[in-house]
Amino acid sequence: MPYIGKNPSDSFRGFGIRDTFTGDGSTTVFDLSAEAPDGGVNDIEVFVDNVRQEPTSAYTLGEDGSGDIKRITFTAAPTAGQSIYVLNPGLTDSIPTPPDNSISSGKLQNNSVTAAKLATTLDFSSGYTITLPSTFVTTTGTQTLTNKSISGSSNTITNLGNSALTNSIIKFADESSTVTSIPLGGTLKFNGATLSGDTLEITGGTSWQAVKTSGFTAVAGEGYFCNTSSAAFTATLPASATQGDTIKFIDYAATFDTNNLTIGRNGHKIQGSSEDLTVSTERAGLTLVYADATQGWLLETN
Numbered sequence: 001m002p003y004i005g006k007n008p009s010d011s012f013r014g015f016g017i018r019d020t021f022t023g024d025g026s027t028t029v030f031d032l033s034a035e036a037p038d039g040g041v042n043d044i045e046v047f048v049d050n051v052r053q054e055p056t057s058a059y060t061l062g063e064d065g066s067g068d069i070k071r072i073t074f075t076a077a078p079t080a081g082q083s084i085y086v087l088n089p090g091l092t093d094s095i096p097t098p099p100d101n102s103i104s105s106g107k108l109q110n111n112s113v114t115a116a117k118l119a120t121t122l123d124f125s126s127g128y129t130i131t132l133p134s135t136f137v138t139t140t141g142t143q144t145l146t147n148k149s150i151s152g153s154s155n156t157i158t159n160l161g162n163s164a165l166t167n168s169i170i171k172f173a174d175e176s177s178t179v180t181s182i183p184l185g186g187t188l189k190f191n192g193a194t195l196s197g198d199t200l201e202i203t204g205g206t207s208w209q210a211v212k213t214s215g216f217t218a219v220a221g222e223g224y225f226c227n228t229s230s231a232a233f234t235a236t237l238p239a240s241a242t243q244g245d246t247i248k249f250i251d252y253a254a255t256f257d258t259n260n261l262t263i264g265r266n267g268h269k270i271q272g273s274s275e276d277l278t279v280s281t282e283r284a285g286l287t288l289v290y291a292d293a294t295q296g297w298l299l300e301t302n
Contacts, residue, residue, distance in 0.1 A: 016088065017032070017034050017090050018085060018087055018088070019032050019085065019088065020085045020086075021084040021085070021086075022081065022082070022083060023077065023078025023079055023080060023082035024080050025077055025078075025079050025080040026077050027077055027078075028073055028074045028076070028077045029071060029072070029073050029074075030071075030072045030074075031072075032070040032086060032088055033070075034070070034088060034090055035070055035090075036061055036070065036088050036089070036090075037069070037089065040061065040089075041056060041059075041061040042055050043089055044061060044086055044089070045086065045087040046058070046059050046084070046085075047084070047086075048078050048082050048084050049082050053074075058074065058075055058076075059072050059073060059074045059075065060073050060075075061073075206221065206222065206223040207221055207222045207223065208223040208224075208225070209222055209224055209225075211225045211227050212224050212225065212226050212235070213228075213233075214231075214233050215233040215234045215235070216235060217235075217236045218235050218236065218249075219238060219247070220238060220241065220242070220245035220246065220290075221245070221246065221247075222247060222248075223247070223248035223249075223250070224249050225250050226249055226250065226251060226256075227252040227253045227255070228253065228255045228256060228258075228259035228260070228261055229253040229259065230259075231259055232259040232260045232261065232262065233262070234262040234264045234276075235249060235261060235262070235263050235264065236263075236266050237264060237266045237297060238266065239267060241268055243290060243291060243292060244289065244290065245290040246288070246300075247288050247297075248287045248288075249263070249279070249285070249286055249288075250284075250285040251281075251282060251284050251285065254282050256279050256280055257280055257282040260278050261278075261279040262276050262277070263276060263277040263279065264276050265296065265297070268290070268297060269293075269294070269295060269297070270296050270297045271295070271297070271298060271299060272294070272296065273296075286300075287299070287300040
């Protein structure tokens with residue numbers, strides 16, 4: 001039969017996968033051998049004793065323990081001996097470039113970002129590495145980076161001033177990188193390079209909290225206005241600490257002399273001593289910086 005234009009394709013993707021399981025009367029969760037389309041509960045076909053199951057009402061599709069879209073969860077456990085099989089269209093090995101060169105959220109198949117601009121949320125599963133292009137400019141919205149590692153060389157990163165970096169690492173392999181306006185809460189490493197002509201601006205400083213009027217547990221990187229006008233109380237230091245952690249305390253109402261502030265050491269030493277610290281000086285302001293297990297928290301003087 002003749003055709004106008006391009007002939008129909010005579011090739012197929014060939015990514016389909018068939019998984020088989022057997023019910024035992026109690027198990028409702030079964031993990032596929034390969035990832036299914038993200039959010040594609042209607043793209044897979046699930047059969048129990050050759051009867052196709054209704055998506056969502058009979059089963060759901062979600063992440064397994066590693067964050068991969070592989071887990072089938074039945075609303076009711078198939079009975080013992082029932083035959084289960086799943087037809088999974090699978091995933092391709094590549095990711096198309098979004099039309100506007102932006103990625104809004106989710107997880108990439110190859111764990112890397114190559115687009116020049118990302119949308120307002122960059123929040124991937126824990127442990128994934130984001131490889132940046134030579135120039136990386138975010139939008140003006142807030143970025144969310146938690147437990148992430150951003151790696152690259154000769155990179156320029158800008159517009160991260162409103163971002164939330166929690167336990168994240170930004171690493172560059174050489175000395176020709178520029179980072180502007182990275183907020184506190186993350187870690188910046190240059191892999192031992194000798195920096196020359198590079199720019200690093202840390203904005204935000206200490207994260208000051210609402211006035212405290214009773215006992216609380218302090219958090220590294222935060223500052224506290226302590227109001228002891230009603231009664232003395234204890235500010236407890238964190239149970240775990242890392243070298244360089246910093247916490248600040250200020251006498252809010254000029255009452256530390258009458259109602260002392262006690263800083264509980266919580267298992268760590270303070271100034272090398274295994275004793276809590278009592279602050280009894282009116283209008284006192286102090287900064288504690290964690291050194292190590294030997295000296296513990298040390299007073300910083302400006």
